[in-house]
Amino acid sequence: MTRDVQVTFDAADPRRLGRFWGEVLGYVDMPPPAPHGTWEEALAAWGVPQERWEEAWAVVDPEGRGPRLYFQRVPEDKAGKNRVHLDVRAAPGAQGEERMAALAAEAERLVALGARVLERHSPEPPFGAGHVVLADPEGNEFCLD
Numbered sequence: 703m704t705r706d707v708q709v710t711f712d713a714a715d716p717r718r719l720g721r722f723w724g725e726v727l728g729y730v731d732m733p734p735p736a737p738h739g740t741w742e743e744a745l746a747a748w749g750v751p752q753e754r755w756e757e758a759w760a761v762v763d764p765e766g767r768g769p770r771l772y773f774q775r776v777p778e779d780k781a782g783k784n785r786v787h788l789d790v791r792a793a794p795g796a797q798g799e800e801r802m803a804a805l806a807a808e809a810e811r812l813v814a815l816g817a818r819v820l821e822r823h824s825p826e827p828p829f830g831a832g833h834v835v836l837a838d839p840e841g842n843e844f845c846l847d
Contacts (some may be wrong), residue, residue, distance in 0.1 A: 707769045709788070712780070713840055716773035720759035722839055723771050725815050726790060732760035732770065751761045789833075789847040798825060798832075805846045812836060812846075825826045 713719040724730060738744035746754050756774045762768075793804035802824070809819050816839035825832035834846040 708770050708772050710772045710774060711840075711842065712776040712778075713773045714775065715756075715781070716759040717756060719838065720761045720771065720773040722816055723773075724761040725769075726812060726817075726838075727763070727768065729761040729768070729771065730764050732762045742765075749819075768784055784843045787842070788844045790844060792846045801825070802832050805832065808846050809834050809836060811838050 711719060711723075720731070730842045734741045734744040738747060742755065746752075759773045761771050763770075790808075792802045792808040796804050802822075806822075809817075813819060813836075819834060819836055820843065821835040823830065823833050823835070831847075835843060836846065837843055
């Protein structure tokens with residue numbers, strides 16, 4: 703039996719972090735359920751107080767292949783290194799300098815969106831193809847692989 707997977711992020715600003723990850727992965731904001739045209743309309747119809755409308759956000763793969771990413775507001779700041787992280791496959795199949803150039807170009811794009819580069823790991827055959835470690839706008843580590 704297979705299961706669907708959702709990746710959940712704790713966040714200070716769920717919408718901002720969700721939109722960042724949407725840009726990273728080519729995802730889109732999760733549309734509101736019919737018949738609602740906007741999330742604000744849906745939340746109002748469900749009686750959710752307006753001060754709670756920014757507590758969660760989600761982005762989805764427009765082709766329906768990848769998992770939904772869900773962002774939930776939490777009061778505490780991130781503490782410590784992630785025990786689980788995402789690897790964003792930015793240069794599949796590329797090797798050596800071609801790979802590292804592709805990763806550097808993608809890292810530059812993500813830095814413009816609010817990420818920070820933390821480390822660059824050069825290729826170390828036979829197992830290390832090279833990767834770049836970044837942090838998203840709220841400090842969650844992830845790799846460009």
